[in-house]
Amino acid sequence: MNLPLDDGLRNKTKTELGSCTIETLDIDKGKQYCIEDLEFIVDNTPISLSVIVRTQYLTKEFCEKYILNSQPFFDGDDMTKYEIIYYQPHLKDKLN
Numbered sequence: 001m002n003l004p005l006d007d008g009l010r011n012k013t014k015t016e017l018g019s020c021t022i023e024t025l026d027i028d029k030g031k032q033y034c035i036e037d038l039e040f041i042v043d044n045t046p047i048s049l050s051v052i053v054r055t056q057y058l059t060k061e062f063c064e065k066y067i068l069n070s071q072p073f074f075d076g077d078d079m080t081k082y083e084i085i086y087y088q089p090h091l092k093d094k095l096n
Contacts, residue, residue: 003034010040020045027055035062042066053079054087060094068095 012020022028025047033041038056041047049067052058063084081095 003032003037005034006037009033009037014044017044018046020047022047022051022055027051030055032056035059038062039066050079053084058084058088058091060091063088063091063095 009025020041025031025033025041025045027047033056035058038052038058039062042049042052053063053067067079067084068081084095085092
């Protein structure tokens, strides 16, 4: 899935990024972000990983780096490989 970078996301101030919600990023309306933007969102906003897993199209590398190999930041972010595959069925044969 080749999505363009969201320039508006990177133009937000630290305060705006810290206040981002699924509503302000239109994730609740089905907006899809490219992997680079999703990494930026994880690193700079309070959006939970479980929301990203449930709503975005993710790569094996993203899941391994941010979900399977890191400490959960929010309750519910400690997802198993099987939970990820439930929401990301295209990764069924790719996650170790």
